[in-house]
Amino acid sequence: MGRIVYIHGQFVPEEEARIGLFDRGFLFGDAIYEVTAVINGRMIDNDLHLARLERSVGELAIPLPLPMEEIAAVQMELMARNGLRDGTIYLHVSRGEADRDFFYSDGLAPRLVGFTQAKVLTGTKGQREGISVDLAEDPRWQRRDIKTAMLLGQVMAKQAARARGFDDVWLVEGGLVTEGASATAHVITADGRILTRAASQATLPGCTQRALARLCAAEGLTIEERAFSPEEAQGAAEAFQTSASSLVMPVVRIGECTVGDGRPGPMTRKLQALYLEAAGVPV
Incomplete structure (x- = not known):
């Protein structure tokens, strides 16, 4: 069993995680991401990262997939479920899924994906x-x-x-x-x-x-x-x-x-x- 990841509102083993074929992030790169460092079990500069995430989706007119406090809660839960002490938390927001078309409708539901990566960040x-x-x-x-x-x-x-x-x-x-x-x-x-x-x-x-x-x-x-x-x-x-x-x-x-x-x-x-x-x- 590998990591626990967050995808479309659920925490699941990474082996069970699936991205839809018609996800616009997959087809067009129509997505944004953020990476937050974790050192000694503490997220570093996370307020700045979440503010930048909110700005990025706003610049692309992608609705927030969750309120910001709930996104922060997802990060905390990912840390807890994976026992992350040192590494990073990756968040990815795509515009959503629809049949392939350069034009997109305003009604798409944005997709949020998150996962952790354990790695040494200090003293390298x-x-x-x-x-x-x-x-x-x-x-x-x-x-x-x-x-x-x-x-x-x-x-x-x-x-x-x-x-x-x-x-x-x-x-x-x-x-x-x-x-x-x-x-x-x-x-x-x-x-x-x-x-x-x-x-x-x-x-x-x-x-x-x-x-x-x-x-x-x-x-x-x-x-x-x-x-x-x-x-x-x-x-x-x-x-x-x-x-x-x-x-x-x-x-x-x-x-x-x-x-x-x-x-x-x-x-x-x-x-x-x-x-x-x-x-x-x-x-």
Whole structure:
């Protein structure tokens, strides 16, 4: 018996879960998703993730499948039924099921799916030593601010980066870094400013990014929201990326260039510690 998953109002063993052939998420990628980190049995930044889920379905005119408090209750029940201490909770909302047609009716019932994934999120080799990221042209659509399930561009970019010997990839458009394929990109200048792109339709508003920004404000650290080029990133003092599943991840190589001295820098270490402390994780 595998995990217990949530699908269409029921908690069932994963082996019994079924998605309908005519689900629009399956046929058109007409769906959104969210991933919340769980550390020591506690959901991290979940208020931000649920707020983003609500915004994403609103941007696509998909009705909420349940009230937000009931969605949060589904997450808690998934954690309890699977004994999840460390890992992630995935939520997926599709527009619903109907015979295949580009046009959709307003009466479709949205479908909610949820499951857990147990994994180690803290103290990983990447967080200790840093990771390398490739650079690739951004192949995605123009509404990246909506967390849709259409991830083929990211899949292809990540797969190509791994084939080239990199751990991950940052995407580039018009000569400027947009974001990582599944993370928010940040660099740190020689004078200690943290650079990351401002919110727009070109990037996904990162929940870990927003939580970290609050901590930086409380510490008096400067975050400058602006685009930066791959060359500026490669010449930065430090670099890192943020996401629910990687938290604050040092980046020590960008393309063929080593960042700084090739090790996670002191500012990145400080940010890692701030984030973990706020999450209630001993550092």
